[in-house]
Amino acid sequence: AQSVTQPDIHITVSEGASLELRCNYSYGATPYLFWYVQSPGQGLQLLLKYFSGDTLVQGIKGFEAEFKRSQSSFNLRKPSVHWSDAAEYFCAALKTSYDKVIFGPGTSLSVIP
Amino acid sequence: NAGVTQTPKFQVLKTGQSMTLQCAQDMNHEYMSWYRQDPGMGLRLIHYSVGAGITDQGEVPNGYNVSRSTTEDFPLRLLSAAPSQTSVYFCASSRGGGQPQHFGDGTRLSIL
Numbered sequence: 001a002q003s004v005t006q007p008d009i010h011i012t013v014s015e016g017a018s019l020e021l022r023c024n025y026s027y028g029a030t031p032y033l034f035w036y037v038q039s040p041g042q043g044l045q046l047l048l049k050y051f052s053g054d055t056l057v058q059g060i061k062g063f064e065a066e067f068k069r070s071q072s073s074f075n076l077r078k079p080s081v082h083w084s085d086a087a088e089y090f091c092a093a094l095k096t097s098y099d100k101v102i103f104g105p106g107t108s109l110s111v112i113p
Numbered sequence: 114n115a116g117v118t119q120t121p122k123f124q125v126l127k128t129g130q131s132m133t134l135q136c137a138q139d140m141n142h143e144y145m146s147w148y149r150q151d152p153g154m155g156l157r158l159i160h161y162s163v164g165a166g167i168t169d170q171g172e173v174p175n176g177y178n179v180s181r182s183t184t185e186d187f188p189l190r191l192l193s194a195a196p197s198q199t200s201v202y203f204c205a206s207s208r209g210g211g212q213p214q215h216f217g218d219g220t221r222l223s224i225l
Contacts, residue, residue: 009153034212043117043203043216044156090155094212098163100171101146101212103155 002027004093004104012110013081021076021107023091031093033074035065038088038106047089050074061085086111115139119204119217126194126224134189134220136204142215144207145187146171147179149200150219156203162187194224 003026013019025031032051036044048059055067065076074091091104120135138145146161148171158171162181176198178190187206191198202220205213 004155032212041218043205043218044213045216046212046214049212092156092212094210098144098210100158100161102172103148103157105153105155 002031002093002095002102004091004102006089006091006104006107008107009105010108010110012112014112015083016080019076019078019081019085019109021089021091021109023074023076023104025072025074025091025093027072027093027095029095030067030069031095031099033065033067034092034101035059035063035074035076036090036092036103037061038090040087044090047076081109081111083111083113085109117204117206117215117217119202119220121220122218123221124223126191126222128194128196128224130194132191132194134191134202134204134222136187136189136217137185138187138204138206138215139185140206140208140215141184142206142208143184144209144213145181146205146213147177147187147189148203148205148213149173149198150203151200159189159202191222196224198222199224 034049035047038044094101117138143164147159148156160179162168204217207214
């Protein structure tokens with residue numbers, strides 16, 4: 001069955017430190033991949049997406065993600081975290097453009113001042 | 114720009130009651146979708162629509178109905194509310210394709 005996993009339920013980092021959030025997928029072929037962020041009490045905001053091509057994808061708010069086919073991973077990174085980055089982060093995937101999207105369970109990020 | 118607007122923001126129902134969650138978007142997006150968000154489970158797709166008059170089931174459709182009579186509106190109906198439907202519901206839209214681009218702020222629904 002198709003699935004998206006995020007191994008880390010909760011991560012705490014210090015402000016200014018680097019960040020990496022993990023995402024793994026299980027699909028028959030490489031799906032389209034996405035990262036979303038959800039601030040408390042808000043809907044989700046699309047950070048970045050990968051369809052094909054360059055495996056390093058740049059997004060908004062200084063985030064980037066790297067697609068690694070050999071590891072079935074699409075990890076989200078940020079070189080220097082700001083306190084405002086504290087939020088819930090979701091990885092998502094779909095097989096084709098009009099397929100049903102599948103979300104991972106989310107990773108909650110806390111930032112220590 | 115209003116984007117995606119969901120109403121109400123909060124609702125408490127009794128078991129067996131019915132209600133409609135409203136969703137409207139003003140971006141002329143053809144794709145709209147409903148999700149429920151439960152702790153530790155991410156978002157799960159309930160129903161989606163690829164255009165006016167066309168709807169289809171998602172991952173967890175049981176107990177919910179949808180219709181899409183206009184491009185702008187995509188209401189979600191709970192036919193007979195059950196405590197298992199206590200959740201936060203999100204509506205989303207996109208210009209094309211299944212990846213949601215714009216989300217509403219959610220409806221927090223409690224079923225007693």
